[in-house]
Amino acid sequence: MKRVVVTGIGAVTPLGNDAFTSWENAKKGISGIAESTRLDKEKVDISIVGEVKGFEPQNYMDKREARRMGRFSQFAVAASKMAMEDAAVTVGENVEAERVGVWIGSGIGGLGEFEEQYQKFLDKGQRRVSPFTIPMFIPDMASGRVSIELGAKGVNNCSVTACASGSNSIGDAFRVIQQNKADMMVTGGAEACITEMTIAGFSNMTALSKNSNPNQASRPFDKGRDGFVLGEGSGVLVLEELEHAKARGAKIYGELIGYGATGDAYHITTPAPDGEGAQRSMNEALEDANISSNEVDYINAHGTSTAYNDLYETNAIKAVFQEHAYKLAVSSTKSMTGHLLGGAGAVEAVFSLLAIRDSVMPPTINYETPDEELDLDYVPNVAKEKKLDIVMSNSLGFGGHNATLVFRKYI
Known part of the structure; x- marks a missing residue:
C-alpha cells in the first residue's frame, strides 16, 4: 500500500477566507458565530449562525461561471485552488492530469439555490427557472466543478454522508492513492445551507441551539449545551503519494495513516x-x-x-x-x-x-x-x-x- 501525505491545504470558514487565517483565529479562541446577515428573522426562530464573511467568488474563478455555481461549489473551488497553490502544483505541469483525482463531499448541496429557483417557479412559472438549477444544487457538483477548474482527469467522486461527508471523502480519496489509482487527490467537503428552510427543519427537529447569545450558543461538552449552531464553508486537502511528493520537493504537513x-x-x-x-x-x-x-x-x-x-x-x-x-x-x-x-x-x-x-x-x-x-x-x-x-x-x-x-x- 502506498503511503499518503498532505502537501496542501485550503479553507473558507466562518473564521476566515483561507486556512491560515481560520487557524490563527481558532488558536486564539475567536468565534465566527454571530447574528445572521442573510436570514429573514420573521420566518425563523433561530438566527445565530456561522456565516462566511466577505467572500468574493470572482477572486478565485470567472465571475460568469461563479453565477452558475451553487455557493457550496464556489467555496469548494476557492478552497481547492488555495490548496493547490499551497502545494505548489499545477495540473499538467508537475503532475499528470490523469493521475489527479477529486473527491469532495457535501451533506446537502445547493439547497439555497433550489429554494430560490423553486420560488421563481411558483411566482413566475417554468420559463423563469434557471437552466443551471440542477447543476447548482446537486451535491456532486462541487467535486465536478473543482475537477473542471483544475483540469484534474482522475477519479471524480462525492461522498454524501451528512455530517461525515468531508471525512468520508478524505478517507475514500486516501484509499485511491494507497491503491496506486492516483498520485494526488484534491479532497474535502463543502456546505452552504444557511437558509430559512434548513433552519426550520433543524429547529423543528430540536437539533439547533435556541440560545440567542452568540457567545453561548455553541458550547460543546458544557452542561448548558442545547444544540448545534449551523455553519458554512469548505475545507480541502491535497493528498499525495509520498514518493511523488518527495520527488518534487513538496512541503509535507503530515501523513494520513488511518x-x-x-x-x-x-x-x-x-x-x-x-x-x-x-x-x-x-x-x-x-x-x-x-x-x-x-x-x-x-x-x-x-x-x-x-x-x-x-x-x-x-x-x-x-x-x-x-x-x-x-x-x-x-x-x-x-x-x-x-x-x-x-x-x-x-x-x-x-x-x-x-x-x-x-x-x-x-x-x-x-x-x-x-x-x-x-x-x-x-x-x-x-x-x-x-x-x-x-x-x-x-x-x-x-x-x-x-x-x-x-x-x-x-x-
Whole structure:
C-alpha cells in the first residue's frame, strides 16, 4: 500500500477566507458565530449562525461561471485552488492530469439555490427557472466543478454522508492513492445551507441551539449545551503519494495513516448508545494506522454541542482509549465555526494538521459549566501547547455514518 501525505491545504470558514487565517483565529479562541446577515428573522426562530464573511467568488474563478455555481461549489473551488497553490502544483505541469483525482463531499448541496429557483417557479412559472438549477444544487457538483477548474482527469467522486461527508471523502480519496489509482487527490467537503428552510427543519427537529447569545450558543461538552449552531464553508486537502511528493520537493504537513468508517444501524438522527458505532470507527482507524490507542495525543472531536452527541462521543472515547482517555486532550472547534455539516470534517482535518505543525491544541470555547458525565480534558477556552505526533479527527453523521481519520507528524 502506498503511503499518503498532505502537501496542501485550503479553507473558507466562518473564521476566515483561507486556512491560515481560520487557524490563527481558532488558536486564539475567536468565534465566527454571530447574528445572521442573510436570514429573514420573521420566518425563523433561530438566527445565530456561522456565516462566511466577505467572500468574493470572482477572486478565485470567472465571475460568469461563479453565477452558475451553487455557493457550496464556489467555496469548494476557492478552497481547492488555495490548496493547490499551497502545494505548489499545477495540473499538467508537475503532475499528470490523469493521475489527479477529486473527491469532495457535501451533506446537502445547493439547497439555497433550489429554494430560490423553486420560488421563481411558483411566482413566475417554468420559463423563469434557471437552466443551471440542477447543476447548482446537486451535491456532486462541487467535486465536478473543482475537477473542471483544475483540469484534474482522475477519479471524480462525492461522498454524501451528512455530517461525515468531508471525512468520508478524505478517507475514500486516501484509499485511491494507497491503491496506486492516483498520485494526488484534491479532497474535502463543502456546505452552504444557511437558509430559512434548513433552519426550520433543524429547529423543528430540536437539533439547533435556541440560545440567542452568540457567545453561548455553541458550547460543546458544557452542561448548558442545547444544540448545534449551523455553519458554512469548505475545507480541502491535497493528498499525495509520498514518493511523488518527495520527488518534487513538496512541503509535507503530515501523513494520513488511518481511516475508519462504520454505520450505527440504529436511528436516523440519534447516535447509537454510548457511541457504539463511533467506537468501532475509531478502533478501525487505529487498526488501519497500525498504532495503539496510547499513541494518540489529541482528538478533534465531532463535538456538536448536542446532548446525545457530546455524551456518547465522550463515552466512545473512554471505551476505546480506556485510561489513556484521561491523558489525551479532546476539543471541538465547532465551538468557533459552528457545524459545517458536510464541510465540517474537512475543515477539522485542516485544523488537525495545523495542530501537529504548530504543536497547539485548539480550545473548546464557551465552556463554563462542567457536566459531571463529561470528564475528559476538553481544552476549555484557551489553546494548549503540546508536541503532537498523532492526531485523530471524528465525524458522526445523521443516518448513523461514522468516520475517523488519523494523522501523524511526518519526519
